[in-house]
Amino acid sequence: MLVLTRKLGESIAIDDHIKIVVVQIKGKQVRLGIQAPKETKIHREEVYAAIQDQNKEAVKAVSMVQVSKALKA
Secondary structure (H helix, E strand, O other): OOOOOOOOOOEEEEOOOEEEEEEEEEOOEEEEEEEOOOOOOOOOHHHHHHHHHHHHHHHHHHHHHHHHHHHHO
């Protein structure tokens, strides 16, 4: 893991297409601005984990439907 120190208004560049800017520092919270192409998916980690869990459940459900169809055939 790369750990960087940034001050208010400073930024971090990732590749040629993503820029993360420190927008606000308030107590223990840091507000970040992210500039990235529209097709780049950006989520808070807990939201990303929930999406991953839903995707896994959807795959299981589709697999069960396919198994049921195969058994009926």
